Amino acid sequence: MITLLLLCGALSGVTTVLFGFGGGFFTVPLIYTLVIAQYGAASPTGLAAMQIAVATSTCVMIFSAGLSTLHHHRAGSLDWRSVRPLVVGIIPGAALGAACAIGLNGDLVRYAFIAYLLITIADCLLRPGFLRRAPAPSQQVSGGATAGIGGIIGLIAALLGVGGSVMTVPLMRRRGASMTGATAMANPLSLPMAVIGTLVWLAMARHLPGTGGPGFIGAINLRAALLLAAGAWVGISLTSRFIGRLPDAVHARIYPLLLALVTAVMVVAG
Structure with a gap:
């Protein structure tokens, strides 16, 4: 289990840097x-397995998104505007x-x-502007509309524990960004989501049966989080x-192919 978590953390570190996602x-x-394997699907902890996975992933994302943001900033690939x-x-x-x-x-x-x-994979493959870099739009999107898009990204990302990169990367790609630039911007956008989401999980996890016992901080599996973060640092x-x-x-x-692989794993895990 330890080796598996370290390897998965390292792999998520690699994809966080190169593709803007990985943690979730x-x-x-x-x-x-x-x-599920440790506690059984029918146990209180097993019934909360998905929430535990999302909460732990969100916590680890603070570290991985923050460190990746630093590396991209040093490389000059981030468009902070x-x-x-x-x-x-x-x-x-x-x-x-996170509250939902x-x-x-x-x-x-x-x-x-x-x-x-599945929706994201289809969007990347079927809608123009992702596989081939789209030209920059002639009109700038208003600040209010952009903030609204950010709100939707934050809600879905925290709900599923995935960081929002699968929405921000296609969005930036269709606004004319290179894949390097689009994936770079996914990391600082994931960071506030991870911090806020983790705080909400810690504050409200007492309402979730099967969590909060030994080895947990609220719904966060502390041991898994530490091992994943260590692996992510290496990656x-x-x-x-x-x-x-x-x-x-x-x-x-490569981006939609990796998403298809993760989808297959999630289907089999059920």
Whole structure:
């Protein structure tokens, strides 16, 4: 279990740097599967497995998104002017999303997670502007509209524990960003969501049966979170030297393939 968590953390660190996601899309299926295997699907903790997975993933994301943001900033790949307007909406959206996730049935959250992935894969493959870099739009989107989009991103991301990268990367891509630029911006946008979401999980997890026992802080599996963060540090540190080196077309094609792999894992885990 220790080795598996470290390896998954390292893999999520690699994809966090190169693709803007990793924490949620790898750790949520893994933690969900491990909790079910350890406690049993019918136990109180097993019934809360999806919420535990989302809460733990959200906590680890604080570390991985923060560290990846630092590396991208040093590499000069971050466009902070595009990031700031979205953050205004992401913060309240994240608080609402995390609060909603606590009260939902675990299976419902898992089905929503899978549906979210499938819709995103279809959007990347079928709608123009992702696989091939779109030209920058002639008109700028207003600050209010951008904040509203940020609110939706924050709500869905905190609800599912995925960081919002699967919405922000296609959004920035269709606004004319390269894959390097789009994935770079996903990390600082995930950071406020992770902080707000974690605080909400800690404050409200007492209402969730099966959590809060030994090894847990609220709904967060502390041991899993620490091992995943340690692995993520290794993955991010090793991968940061490759920022901007993947050809744009290859970068864009790998993105939906990774999402399809995660979707398959989540379906099998059920």
